[in-house]
Amino acid sequence: MTRALSPVIVGAGPAGIRAAEALVAAGLRPVLIDEAARGGGQIYRQPPDGGFTRPKTALYGTEAAKADAVHRALDRIRDRVDYRPRTLVWNCERGALDLLCDGVTDTIPYGPLILATGATDRVLPFPGWTLPGVFTLGGSQVALKFQGCAIGRRVAFLGTGPLLYLVACQYLKAGVEVAGVFDTTPQTVQARALPGMLRDPATLAKGLALVGWLRLHGVPVHHGIRPIAVEGEGRVRALRVRHGAGEIAVECDAVAFGLGLRSETQLADLAGCAFRFDPMDRAWLPVRDTAGRTSVPGLYIAGDGGGIAGADAAELAGERAARAALEDAGLPVDAARVAWLDRRLARVAAFRRALNAAFPFPQDWAATIPDDLMLCRCEGVSAGTLRGVGQRGEAREINRAKALTRVGMGRCQGRVCGAAAAELLAGALGVGPDAVGRLRAQPPIKPLPITATPVQEATP
């Protein structure tokens, strides 16, 4: 009985941990489910247990104190939550979550549910993007933080967004040669966005320091580029980009790539949340109020999984969603604290708008993707195949296009190709990406082994 009413949190990153902390403080015992073995999420991901010795200052740089605070928060509440690491949530329908942990499946009902599922890199295809040695920016950071490895000896950084400069600096500090930073955003656009970013001078200063540090170490930083190709046979040999009327080519053995982040919304979709197209994130996102309440009563979303706002905002939003859940359950909440959280979240939202203006999504890129380029990494479907169903009038909507081409139907379930697929179909139809709809989530959201066995119920 108490189990059925337990609040459940999915994701033990900054949002999920702060949500759990607030629920524990109110005397509840939430279930905290996380796919990783240790808490912290992707941004504050911790190395595996055993043998890893780098201090947090080496792993998280200027964010070490924040990472440590989040890790310690989880340590403090650990015996007061039903913490389930290494556990995948693969479905979320009819008031229950389907789980997989160590090959064993389980189904748990939930009362209040807080989804803190985070985000992954947003990508668009370019020639050579499937070559070994091309990784996402987030993945390149995971290799370094979580494994003490660099993705290559001489790495080029391609795309746009704060992560582009952050990961390039982290690689340089780790002793890796950085072949160059290739930002799709023109310098004039970034200069225009500067005044808006003064809303958060500390964060802006950190960002400018990263760029300055790269330049000080002789790393070429190019703005307003578009990729031509990553070249190489079987592995990366060089990156070529278009720069104004000219071309730049650099030798490198790896490329770290990303165009900002995209929210992980599949569980919210399966749970029946209403979505709306968000022009800033250029994506369909769950409708939610400033406290994280969705259209489904008792279901809340906190952190980047509901719209990209970064780790600091995720901590605030996690606590805010937990307090909304408490309030909706008729439990007392600290009104002053809620008002403080709301003010902080509003300020973050304003900064986030400025940041987005400084690193805009390159809207012209999709049109330049060659027809014969592989769009779907899972099943090798070309960009031209997807464009074709639009051009021939066979699909005016992304799920119809998926049915006809299998784009978005492979193992990644559209997590990698979804943004590109929407852009390509919209381009073929001459409409905006909002007009082609959103890929419906499908359980299981990640592959399950057929050998998975149901959990044995304990006898009372």
Add this chain to the structure above:
Amino acid sequence: MALLQRVAEQGRRVVRFTLDGRPVEALEGDTILTAMLTNGDHLRRSEFADSPRAGFCLMGACQDCWVRTEEGDRLRACGTFIAEGMRLVSASEWTAAGGEGQP
């Protein structure tokens, strides 16, 4: 040959496994992805494109890093830790015959 380069945390215990039948070494706490890519330059070949793949997101989203063991089990290389005596395969059964990769 190796795709990934170790730049820190190299004082960990050595773990022995085989890659395509060849005895190789990794370190305790390595994922299968790290273990394979510090000993080689790919994880698998795409069954649809017959091109080598080495993973992409490293955080369990892209599903591009599924590898096989000699026993035929499928493991997600970025989310599974290497263990002593694992026998991993980076060649794909779909393309071993040299076809266009249609399963």
